[in-house]
Amino acid sequence: MTILSRRNDGGGNSHRSSTKRQRLPSVSTDDSSSGQEEENEKTLVVLSDDSDSDEDMTLQSSKRRIISSPKSVTLPNSNVLFDCPNCFDPLKKPIFQCNNGHLACFLCCIKLKKRCSFCKLPIGDVRCRAMEKVIKAGLVSCSNSMYGCKESTTYGNKLLSHEKVCVFAPCSCPVKDCNYIGSYKDLNSHFRGAHKQSPGEIMSLVLKRSIIFGLDLDDSDNNIVIFQEEKEGDVFVVQGFTASHGVYVTVSHIAPMVPGVRRFSCSVAKLKQYSTLRLGLRVKNIQKSREQEEQPEDDFMLIPSFMLSSDHLKMQISIGIEDAYVHI
Structure with missing residues (x-):
């Protein structure tokens, strides 16, 4: 749809053609001069039956000699949808x-x-x-x-x-009471700036280097530990979910599951005085940390009740690129 403006210079109907045209009233915000402006300037909506034809191009070229000051038109409501009124899918040609x-x-x-x-x-x-x-x-x-x-x-x-593959898909900050939402790259930068000085909340992580941490299963605020990788700044979340037969532990990377985003695997171990339970698994990309009511369905480590000596769960983790720890 081409929106054009024409000055009325008394030329009459000398520029008529086979192209369909609809005349729209002009709108002025100045009441004192509205009559003069409405007389001198009109807006035309030019609609041709066949797009991109040679005849249209010739016609448009001739119109440029008699029509000046092209104007664009924007819809007052940016949420207007051009959907089929029957199936509500987007309208497509024909x-x-x-x-x-x-x-x-x-x-x-x-x-x-x-x-x-x-x-x-x-x-x-x-x-x-x-x-x-x-x-x-x-x-x-x-x-x-x-x-x-x-x-x-x-x-x-x-x-x-x-x-489905957009790398800018929104990710939520996993820190409690922080409402920041942004792309995963921006989230990493947000973490470095806003939560760098959060003792006990954020732990620094070096890839392929083991680190020992603890989960307080009796405190819903402390059964989550957040790591940030030192170089690239990727954010990881380890969460514990208590069940009747043990504890589910998940390791997640706060990022969309799309091409172009780094993928990780990890080695997770439950440490006890005379025994160790170790599991290698792929780190799942998620855009928001799980709610505590959500029991994980996959990509988790199950620690049986007999290995839990207290509500404080002492664990060890090591994270690497791609499938470095999947087959441990």
Whole structure:
């Protein structure tokens, strides 16, 4: 859809052509001069039946000689959706309309047996090329644009395939009472700045180096330990979940599970005076630490009750790149 502005210089109808045009009223914020401005300037919405044809290009070229000051138009409501009113999926070409102007996508025309669901008039034979042009021109930003993603696509595509692998997917800070949400890279930077001086909450971690820590299973605020890797700043969370037959321990990397994000594995051990329980497992990427009511279903270490001598769980962990510890 091309929005053009024309000065009324008394030329009359000398510039008429076969292109469809709809005249829209001009809007002025100054009441004293609105009459003069409305007389001197009009806005035209130019819609052609066939896109990108040679005839259209010639016509547009000739119009530039008589039409000046092109203007863009934006919708007052950025949440306007151009969806099929029948199936509510994004409209895609071809789009059809009945004689009353009700729209339907191609698949819905078939399902409705070419009868409009609103007024029962025939639908499926008349294309709504104006709406097709609007859809073609409309761009949709990735839903993670607020976190730094610059990707966009036409409205009908909805960026579904991109958003499944978007590296800017939002991640939540695992520190209690911290409401920060951002991309995982920004989260790592946030950690270095906001939580660097949090004694007892954050532990520094060097890859492939063992570190001993404790989980207080009797205190819901202390049954979580947070690590930050020294060089790249990746954030890891170890959580303990008490069950009737033992304790579930999970190790998670706060990051989206998408290509381009580093993957890790770990060795986790329950230390006891005369015995040690050790397990190697892949570190799962999650965007938010688990709630304490959520019992993990996979990627966990189960410590049986007979190995628990107290509510303070002494453990050892070592984290490495990729599958370094998976087959321990």
